[in-house]
Amino acid sequence: MAKMEILQGTLDMLILNALKLGPNHGLGVSRRIQQITRGAFEVGPGSLFPALHRLEDQGWLVSRWGESENNRRAKYYQLTAAGKRQLQAEAESWEHISLVITRALRAT
Amino acid sequence: MAKMEILQGTLDMLILNALKLGPNHGLGVSRRIQQITRGAFEVGPGSLFPALHRLEDQGWLVSRWGESENNRRAKYYQLTAAGKRQLQAEAESWEHISLVITRALRAT
């Protein structure tokens, strides 16, 4: 019996998902989300960075300062083991919930 | 390029959807959502009634006082033409967005 709240966690899930293939920095995560969703989703910095800090506070990401492809200083985020488990759990929950909603909308 | 905000409108969409087969009162809508989603979603009064009032304010529902099946006074909500169009639009948007997210999660 899910609440509607879980849909608010979708951005967090997409961020974890964008990091599952390897570490990346903030704006890189944003770009990767846009790529993977074929431009369907756009994440501005006002949503992105609070989300990254949330996820790090919860122990699902760790960060370290490094250099971006263009020699800019950038903070690289990486999934932790707990983050991978969290992504797995959220992905399964999403599969279930999205299917249920889609069926509800299609039902006569 | 959708924002994450649209996912917050999912409850509104489910309410409109619950009314597409005919008018119903508040708690009836809540029960119908629970039925249609096979118990996957639970909507408490603290989320339900603000949502109903939102939708009425936007002209997507109209209400009239009546009597429930058990002779209780109840406010019946009904989709307007604009509400049907809105439901249609939101359902199409949902189909697209949910597919995109599901594909993103499944992608290697």
Add this chain to the structure above:
DNA sequence: ATACGCTATATCGAGTGTCGATATGAGAGA
């Protein structure tokens, strides 16, 4: 009669998330 329980609508405050705008800093290139 009256006390209780159920249905039904409604509202409140706390917590949270998203967004646009803005700020800060640092490297690249002219």
Add this chain to the structure above:
DNA sequence: TCTCTCATATCGACACTCGATATAGCGTAT
């Protein structure tokens, strides 16, 4: 140096969800 761009960060406004609580009416049992 001056400017542009990348990159991180924060702020306040706004909206939504939620649990808890309030109000009211009807039915039923005591």
